[in-house]
């Protein structure tokens with residue numbers, strides 16, 4: 001067992017190359033000496049009630065109220081962003097790579113049917129069974145049917161956002177099959193009965209003390225022992241026997257290679273390899289947009305994925321599955337549509353299908369870092385969630401596109417150059433056209449439209465608002481109509497407006513000189 005004061009594990013401790021010496025782990029030791037983190041209870045995320053619009057602001061306010069957790073979350077994700085930047089600077093052709101990746105995705109999406117059929121043919125030639133699912137229900141029922149045929153009692157499952165999107169775990173559990181998540185973060189979330197809060201680091205909002213409490217309650221771990229190696233070992237020791245007993249294994253797929261009919265899965269724990277190779281049957285559930293034409297194209301994405309996600313040169317395990325592992329074993333790939341065809345036909349939002357789920361846009365987003373992934377009440381949170389979620393249900397996720405400052409940082413870090421902030425803005429317009437703005441927003445927008453459409457009125461309003469802000473009582477500015485104002489104070493109003501300053505310093509001087 002490693003020493004307990006080790007801050008993070010090196011990718012390869014023996015290698016001297018600087019890019020390999022960067023650390024892969026998020027700094028999870030942050031609460032060793034932090035008394036507040038050890039006593040504070042983190043927020044549980046958005047309240048989800050059927051089709052009712054998710055109140056992200058309310059959940060974000062609870063997240064911010066747990067101050068030590070908010071600080072820890074913000075620091076961890078910003079740490080990942082910094083590591084991503086460091087890796088980017090080591091690759092001189094980084095911007096060309098991003099453009100290339102974006103172009104490959106564009107081309108593949110424009111010829112999606114062709115590449116999917118190519119994949120199907122080559123996969124079948126490799127001995128893989130290929131299934132097509134139009135929606136989540138079809139995906140789940142195909143997977144359940146396959147498991148029933150093999151009399152599956154235990155399914156070991158590697159982390160998959162598509163699985164989350166389809167509600168696969170719950171559907172399988174309803175059939176009496178015991179589902180065991182093999183990714184450490186995902187297992188923590190499963191045991192705590194919570195969804196993943198981030199596409200790459202599912203339990204990033206939890207401190208090690210939180211994890212210790214979950215393991216004490218569910219795995220019988222020693223109470224109060226929050227040593228990360230002890231906790232990881234506890235999870236490993238309880239999971240490994242189940243992996244050996246499981247009749248079926250399930251993984252997602254980061255990429256499908258059309259020319260070879262193979263599935264590529266990237267993990268840092270090797271858990272996908274255990275899930276795929278140990279049981280007799282390997283089921284892959286994967287979205288149809290994950291296809292790339294050939295191996296040379298795959299290489300571009302492999303170079304970008306882990307650098308963008310965790311700031312490490314490559315994922316620890318980049319596994320290439322090209323057929324059943326065992327003699328007599330089975331490998332099935334379920335190709336899932338679930339709204340992807342509809343998005344493909346929508347020029348405004350098609351680019352969202354380029355996403356490789358690296359999470360870089362989440363790590364850089366100031367709103368995500370300070371509100372936590374669970375506050376979005378959706379499988380996909382953060383900037384990518386703002387543009388994907390309303391495509392699944394515009395009414396339920398109508399508030400999400402407003403949880404952004406539109407600063408464009410998400411688009412700048414995206415390895416496949418998705419115009420995320422522009423799409424967020426497009427969604428705001430689309431939701432307004434669909435009549436999905438709340439009454440308060442409609443009234444405010446109408447008033448803002450009148451003021452912004454009239455320069456004289458705008459200048460007068462700004463001048464008066466700045467003056468008024470200095471004297472208005474606190475409760476008038478910070479009340480229930482201004483939910484973002486909770487825990488977020490406005491900066492002091494400037495002494496004069498930019499227009500006033502410009503008029504005084506330039507316009508008047510120019511007229512004197514004339």
Ligand code: SF4
Nearest residue numbers: 355356358359361414
């Ligand atoms: S939108 Fe871009 S940055 Fe965000 S998860 Fe997808 S690929 Fe990564």
